[in-house]
Amino acid sequence: MPFMVIVGSSPPYRFVGSMVHVMDIIAKQLNSCYEFVIPDDWMFGTRLPNGSWTGIMGQLARREVDMSGVTLSNDAARNAAIDFSEPLYMDTQVLSYKRPVLEADIAGFIKPYDTLMWIMLAATLLVVLVAIFGVHLIENSLPFKRNNNGEKQTPKLDTERKAPQQQKWESVWYSFQWTIGSTLAQSIPWVPRGNAIRVIAGLWLFSALIIASVYRSNLKAMLILPKLRLPFDSIEELVETDIPCIVPKGSMLYQAVLYAPPGSLLSRLKDQLVDTVDKDKAVRDVLLGFNAVFIGQSIIEFVAHQTFSQTRTCPLYIASQTFFGATSLSIGFKKGSPLKAKVDPIIRNLKEFGILDYLVRRETIYAKECLRQESLLGSAESLKPLKLKDFYGVFSLYASGTFLASVVFLVELILQRKRHTSNLP
Incomplete structure (x- = not known):
């Protein structure tokens, strides 16, 4: 395909x-006049260890036919x-x-x-x-406190002074709450006191506003603009997956894989190799996503053309990186x-007048x-409406935070009740 398609399961x-x-x-x-002769194994032909050939190559080498009716890769x-x-x-x-x-990306909220950037944000936080x-902590260790206006205020009674250990833990708790809360745009009932704390807090509030605004903008754009993840885009990436790969048995490429040097x-790719001569099953398995295929681009173009003409869909993509360069297709x-x-x-004239290209292109219009890669990667015109599953990741994060907050709240209630009970006479 697309140069020769044999229709029928028997003569x-x-x-x-x-x-x-x-050929006409x-x-x-x-x-x-001419007659098409199909080899018994229905293969282009590979060289066996004893030097003989199978398929069409075997027919030509044994001089059983005069020429090939299909093009063969030349090596x-x-x-x-x-x-x-x-x-x-x-x-x-x-x-x-x-x-x-x-597809919806559940982990999209971290992207x-x-x-x-996340490491730098965590370090800054x-x-x-x-x-x-x-x-x-330094402010609380001084022999005076500050009122809500930041003015120095000496405690009237010793009972107004809290134990140093208690003051320390309250400082840790309020500092943690306020710093995290401002980053998440949450209101925390704590007013920073003292010029030094207010300067630091003001700078952090301004930074948190920028960070949160950029995060929300990027998240919205990533949810709206479609993103496609390619399973692989090169043979290097393919061999790192467990996706089986079809290589037509008897082809030049099949022989190259079969006799490839160890470690190459x-x-x-041998571990993932699926060899077949049943083209209908091979095409079906590739369209269903059971197997990948390593084959000539002209064949993939023909399969894509046939599938689109029948279903009006484009179910395949071609990896952007190739392993071999271009190979010539000739008659043997x-x-x-x-x-x-x-x-x-005759071939030279057909090629120079563009007839050969015309005959193939009309089979793969x-x-x-x-x-084309542009349709695969998407464009500004391919915006999609947001669906509920697009927010699954954000909802999961919100549900986890709510659950954690509920647990902390229940623990606080239990501890407070125990403390109140222990203080009863």
């Missing part, structure tokens, strides 16, 4: 695709066994997988800031807490065949729109 088969038209043109120019091993025509097309080996869909507590990326001939010299000028 007589029906052949469709761009290569059927190319070649036969007409040579004033000849050094194949070129030593058969002759190749002028390249008809250039193709790239790509990774493809089921296109991700927009308005990156990890470094700790510094402010220590500063306020330290200054407050292709060798690591038995070694020393005189047909090569006759067919090459919807693929370009389906597989």
